[in-house]
Amino acid sequence: MLIRTLGPASAWRLHPELRACLPARLDAFDLAEVSDAVRALPFTIGREDPRLFDARPEMRRTQRPAPPDVPLLSCTDHAAYASAAQKQAVHAALTAPPAGVLLATLPTGAGKSLVTQLLALEPLRRGRARLVLCVVPTVALAIDQHRAALPHFERMGARQRVAYLAGDDQDAASRADLLDRVRRGSVSLLFTAPERLVRGPLADAVLSCVREQGLAALVVDEAHLVAGWGGRFRPAFQQVKEQRERLLAAAPEPFPTVLLSATVTPQTADILRDLFAPHQTPFLRVDARALRAEPDWVTHRYEDRDERLREAVHVLRHLPRPAIAYTTSVEDAEALYDALRAGPLGLRRVALFTGETRGDQRARIVDEWRADELDLVVATSAFGLGVDKPDVRAVVHATMPEGLDRFYQEAGRGGRDGHATLSCVLWTPDDRDLARRNAFINVITTDKALARWSAMSHSRDPAPGEITTLDLRCRPAYAGSQAEERRSEGTVGWNLATLLLFERAGALRVTGIDTRQDMADIVWRWPGDRTALEQAVDTQRLAEQEQERRKPRRDAPDAGAESAGVYGRAPGRTLRHSLGGALRPVRGLSGGPD
Incomplete structure (x- = not known):
């Protein structure tokens, strides 16, 4: 790996004992003996399109550190802010108006976690410690943010x-102790999943704490998922909005809400504003999106999964490390992991991280990854969002991600130290079909949404302003519902997704959800007739579907924009300099046409 990392232009003389064991390993790593030295052969990706990769990690990042201030120097060991954008986001969060909402958009690897940390550390420094709640989408991110x-x-x-x-990695005694500390106000920063915040023992403990001591801030990390996952298979993301309103009502004084993300489209920003800042609620934005300069991009198509698996093993044996390999399915991740470890030259410093990985194993893998005890992690999307390791040199997708958000977030794990990294997508036609299905499988149709509403409301639209309690367990009459509901969270999940769709269309407002009884309280807001309601719901649904299709084009800032605290420069070089040809564009990532 050292020889390969230093590139094909270097030849290395080796110790005689090392030379004695080389013959069995030269072919496996594309090395060749030249006289008494060893040289790296050209590395190829794909059989029909040979490409070289010079892995020397040159510095690509051009942003300059920003001068420190009292909060940074007093609360952390950082000597400066990573950038002016990071400093601006921290200051905006610390000075956000009470009950106001701040949406901060920073590039992946730009240090969004420091915003959350200083929201808790600065009041602690001044002797006014209060709880900061940070909602995170994955267990891996919660563990990583806690460690950081x-x-x-x-x-x-x-x-x-x-x-x-x-x-579920904490034992019962540890959870009970943590809940008790939350109630007593002995926790300043708590990372948790949306499902735990909106219901169950933690929701009760947080509410008890807030009534007595208030809340310093509510932070939603990877906030773009509120609009994406929240309206579909993880409705708890949008329920965070209702929990926020309950906490604001219970708190002795209002608190700000901070939404953090690296990928916020204009449509997603509108959804977040409608959800968290209705009416006259102050809504502020720090928009420092920038196209990353560190990655080089390459894709290659394979005809079937077996061929792609062989080539993925070949690629991962040669690319510089640390590296991450992503798949869409658990089965593909397991197959790739087993293939990498097979045989006498199998890799050993490699781990498997999927949604089925146990809690204690997840914590161990994150710890080993941060401590440089692993060279490679094979994973699904369960590993990645916000997991920060600065020196990742390669990210390989042995799949086609279903959306640009997922692809850019996962590729953004590489090059966080500002040095060059490689993003490599190895895909098959079956991957493209799966990506299309995954992109739209959870989008409920207008007819089915109306059928679910009729079942919950017993075919009666309330009067405007009427408060109504709905049973989320009601099933619609249309055929095929059982198969559909097995794909997601069942009847309750789909009915809640329907109510959230109606809310975004302006038909109602969800004022409370009883997760123990599976009941929801709503206020009906629609003044028109049923035909107009159907048109409004259909328009909203089609707009959201179109948003999914158009994300790859609408999320990117102007490629020529200069860095002025708003947008960064254009992305880094393509692979022409090292792969001997024009960049093959990454296409079809959002499920749209090639």
């Missing part, structure tokens, strides 16, 4: 004031 925040809290002698509760 720990040194700063230890520096202030407050290690026990940062915690996470996202998965």
